Amino acid sequence: MSNLQMSKVQKLVYLSLLCALALVIYIIELQIPPLAPIPGLKLGLANMVSLAVLILYGPKEALTVLILRIFLGSFITGKVSSLLFSLAGGLLSNIGMIILYQYARKYINIWLISIIGSILHIIGQLTIAVLITNTPGIFFYAPFLLISSIITGYFIGLGATFICKHFRKLSTRL
Amino acid sequence: MKHLNKIIIGILGLIILLSLVAILFITNYKPSPTQKAIIKLGGEVIDTIDLTTITTPITFTVDNGHGGFNTIQAEKGKIAIIEANCPDQLCVDLGYITNSLLPTVCLPNGLVIEIQDHTSSENLDIIAE
Numbered sequence: 001m002s003n004l005q006m007s008k009v010q011k012l013v014y015l016s017l018l019c020a021l022a023l024v025i026y027i028i029e030l031q032i033p034p035l036a037p038i039p040g041l042k043l044g045l046a047n048m049v050s051l052a053v054l055i056l057y058g059p060k061e062a063l064t065v066l067i068l069r070i071f072l073g074s075f076i077t078g079k080v081s082s083l084l085f086s087l088a089g090g091l092l093s094n095i096g097m098i099i100l101y102q103y104a105r106k107y108i109n110i111w112l113i114s115i116i117g118s119i120l121h122i123i124g125q126l127t128i129a130v131l132i133t134n135t136p137g138i139f140f141y142a143p144f145l146l147i148s149s150i151i152t153g154y155f156i157g158l159g160a161t162f163i164c165k166h167f168r169k170l171s172t173r174l
Numbered sequence: 175m176k177h178l179n180k181i182i183i184g185i186l187g188l189i190i191l192l193s194l195v196a197i198l199f200i201t202n203y204k205p206s207p208t209q210k211a212i213i214k215l216g217g218e219v220i221d222t223i224d225l226t227t228i229t230t231p232i233t234f235t236v237d238n239g240h241g242g243f244n245t246i247q248a249e250k251g252k253i254a255i256i257e258a259n260c261p262d263q264l265c266v267d268l269g270y271i272t273n274s275l276l277p278t279v280c281l282p283n284g285l286v287i288e289i290q291d292h293t294s295s296e297n298l299d300i301i302a303e
Contacts, residue, residue, distance in 0.1 A: 037267035039264055040281075079282075107179065132216075132284065135279070135288055140277075144193075146190075150190060
């Protein structure tokens with residue numbers, strides 16, 4: 001699993017493609033009605049792309065795509081109020097996944113990295129929610145969210161490996 | 175380091191177990207007979223309602239000043255957001271809350287309603303002072 005070898009322009013094109021993919025996934029996911037009445041419960045499908053970019057390109061690119069996706073996503077959908085939540089959760093989860101992937105990728109499965117990323121995402125969002133609303137009681141939603149994040153994290157990890165597999169095929173054909 | 179996978183799976187299993195225990199505790203929590211609802215907007219308390227003395231349901235609307243509206247209904251021992259103009263309608267789906275553990279929230283509008291037991295809230299006030 002080495003990083004892809006390509007020219008600067010190629011890399012730019014592929015990263016924008018992945019960024020667009022993340023945006024589309026993010027916007028489609030917003031159309032899915034909430035699965036259960038729990039604040040913050042989401043599939044987090046866009047995290048799939050962040051993880052795939054981390055595996056295909058590296059930490060710098062992953063963070064760039066993540067931040068672009070969060071800002072563009074919230075401006076396009078008009079949900080600027082969720083910007084702070086997305087940023088806190090996304091950055092915490094991505095930094096955690098980057099550290100794990102950089103230092104322990106030989107010992108740890110991709111889907112486990114993804115699950116840990118999901119858990120960190122929940123922790124970041126809950127912390128921001130508690131700080132903004134000044135209500136520590138929101139932490140009582142954590143057990144529900146932790147279980148859901150472990151389940152979704154597993155499938156997001158699987159999805160990310162599929163993206164990587166097909167993206168490598170796509171880039172060798174050109 | 176070689177057993178990192180197994181260690182992490184073990185920790186995850188522990189998290190699931192603890193979460194299930196916590197969910198059991200939260201869903202079976204018995205509310206105390208005297209309680210009041212605290213309505214917070216953007217982290218600041220704007221209203222408190224004594225839920226024990228209500229006889230007929232009270233309905234009122236909270237305007238967050240940025241185009242967000244929530245209609246709240248308080249009844250004896252329970253309170254809910256019954257109408258909102260936020261996009262996800264999650265606060266409406268949350269329904270009535272009856273105990274001091276889980277608050278009901280509308281994050282897009284910055285509205286939080288939590289229930290406090292009378293006795294514990296007085297203690298909190300003393301600590302806050």
